[in-house]
Amino acid sequence: MAIIYALSGGGIQIDYTVGTSFVFKQGGTTKTFTDGEIITDQTGLGTLVSVPLMLTIDTGGSRFGVFVPTVQLTVGQSAPVTTIGATESFSGPNSIPRRPTTWQCVALQGTVTDTLPHVVPLYAVAIQNSIASGDLAKMQDLSAQADRLLADQGDLGGAVTALKAEIAKLQPKSK
Numbered sequence: 001m002a003i004i005y006a007l008s009g010g011g012i013q014i015d016y017t018v019g020t021s022f023v024f025k026q027g028g029t030t031k032t033f034t035d036g037e038i039i040t041d042q043t044g045l046g047t048l049v050s051v052p053l054m055l056t057i058d059t060g061g062s063r064f065g066v067f068v069p070t071v072q073l074t075v076g077q078s079a080p081v082t083t084i085g086a087t088e089s090f091s092g093p094n095s096i097p098r099r100p101t102t103w104q105c106v107a108l109q110g111t112v113t114d115t116l117p118h119v120v121p122l123y124a125v126a127i128q129n130s131i132a133s134g135d136l137a138k139m140q141d142l143s144a145q146a147d148r149l150l151a152d153q154g155d156l157g158g159a160v161t162a163l164k165a166e167i168a169k170l171q172p173k174s175k
Contacts, residue, residue: 002115005068005081010106012085014066022051024064046070046083053087060091060099066108073114082109 003018013025022033033051041048050065066085073079085108090101130142 003073004113004115005066005110006113007066007081007083007085007108007110009085009108012064012106012108014085014108014110016049016066016068018068022049024051024053043067060089062087062089064088068112071112073112075114078111078113080109081112082107084108 002020005014005016005018007014007016011026013023015021015023020035022038024031024033031051031053037051039050041050046067046069048065048067050063052061053064054061064085064087067083069081069083071079071081085106087104087106088101089099089104091099127142127146130139133139
């Protein structure tokens, strides 16, 4: 499941995919953050998601945070959201002149979307477990999912065979 927040306001644009990435755009600057760089804190106002815009060990830096509200969605559904973001600017131990920490708030509007279907991964264990359960409805659902997947893939086996043949033609021949 991927929950994506697309928010903008005050010259800032945010694309936040929960648990995966955070993209911050302002003016001509775009910064992309991965899950390990994103800090999330659960608060009474919603989840506070923050990223380091600029950090130095001696002269300070800035961070951006946004409150993302919890919205109950079904697969493929979107909902409008309104929230706030804040940029924190702070000085470090070697900043001259020292300046107090400041915050600049911005109103953000946009959407939150649930983009991925909630499916059972198709692999041998899932199919074998379905058979072993003896649950006819469960087996029928899994079979229908497998049929859709195979139809979407087209002739995957033939495409893989063609790919391997092309690789073999292009690889240098050993003597």
